[in-house]
Amino acid sequence: MTSNIWKNERLPSYVELKARTDAPAESAWGLFGTDDQIGTVNLLTEEVAAEAATLVRKGASFGLDYELNAFKPPVSPYRKTLVHCEVCRLDGQVHDDYVNDFFPQAGSHIDGLRHHKHSVHGFYNNVDEFLVGSGTPDLGVQQIGRRGMVGRGVLVDIGRYRLSVGRPLDLMTGDSITLDDVQGAVNSQGLKFRTGDILLLHTGWAEHFLGLNIKDQQDLIAKRTFCGLAQSEEMLAWLWDSHFSVVASDTVAVEVMPTVPTSPFDRNVRGMMHPDLIALLGLCLGEMWKLDDLARDCAADKIYECMLVSKPLTLVGGVGSPCNAVAIK
Structure with a gap:
């Protein structure tokens, strides 16, 4: 496996990543270049952006960030x-x-590649941890902000799917979303993914939380029980093998909190997938995005794809940024 795989327009499968000997196993280090700073955002090519523009049919736009x-x-x-x-x-x-x-990460935001380091292998693409500090450019969110993110957004409506099969999400607990749940929603919507897609996972959690009274909000925060993706190697493999450029949701951490008892990521803090997603695979995560209006429109016209534009702040050395995102259909 060499560092020019992406240049040859071939990305390895997760199984192939696990077999790497030239870099940490299960990592995407070097696939986009030895000095790469933006990970899977590289998949948002000019061709991907141009194709996304063809998805604008009726001109409806949906802001995907809540008030700051x-x-x-x-x-x-x-x-x-x-x-x-x-x-x-x-x-x-x-x-x-x-x-x-x-x-910048207190509301609807994007986590950059310095948000998490791996407990064994450190920061993405072997960036020295002493270079990751206030005002230093390495892995800073400005690397993404300078280019912006333009691509095909694809909404997977987990909330509506779980309701349709008689297992509505419990938005007051750490209800876990399995890979079967995700794939069931994908199949029910008739979706086909393309390399570079921006995955939008809608659960209804953020809108639900903001509708609670202050006491219920405080209780939920104190319990730290938030719905999200169940931690598993199969989930990690699916996210990589789908070749998403960004994975965003309307939940607190994309993945469920607390983590499922069967989480295989015991090397990570609380068994989270975050270090593997961010530090090993170079995948940026969006959290607490405003997806309900878009989801309602998608449910009405049965069109779940859109042109999506996000412009993170060009804060040198920033860990994350408000997502500043808009979907256009």
Whole structure:
């Protein structure tokens, strides 16, 4: 296995990645170049963007991010809610904004490739951890922000599928979404994936959470029980073998919390797939995206694909960014 596989327009399967000896097993290191900084976002080529533009049929657009201070209290106890302190008046006519406690990952966001390192192998593509710091460019979200992300968004409506088969998602618990659930929804929608697709997993969790009263929100945050993908090697293999450029959901962490008891990722914090997805495979994750309006429209017209544009902040050394995403159908 060599570092020019992607240049030869061939990506290895997850089984092949497991057999690597020239890089950590189960990793995509080197596939996009030894100095690559953006991982699977490389799959969003000019050709992919041009093809995505042909999906605009009726001109309807759907913003995929909630207001910057919508999640208050923040779901993560380590983050704070943005405060719009004041509108500054300059010279009596000119106005500027001043905000405080801006945590880019406190709401609808994209996690960059420095968000997680692997407990054994470190950061994506063997980037030295001493280069990952405040203001340093390595693996910073600006690497993605400079180019933006334009491609075919494909919505998989897990929430509606689980309801249709008589097993509605419990949005107040850590209800796990199995690979069978995902594939069942995919088949029911008649979807076919293409290399570089931006996967949008709709559950209804974010809209549900924001509709709760403050006490119920606080209780849910304290319990740390959030629905999401069940951790398994089969799930990881499916996400890689589908060759998605980005995987985004309207849930807290894309994957279920707490992790399932059978999680094989005991080398990772709490058995999460995050380090394997981000640090080994170079796959950016989107979390707490606003997908309900888009999902309702997809359910109405049975068209689950769209042109999707996301423009992360060009914050040098940033770990993540508001997703600044829009779907156009």
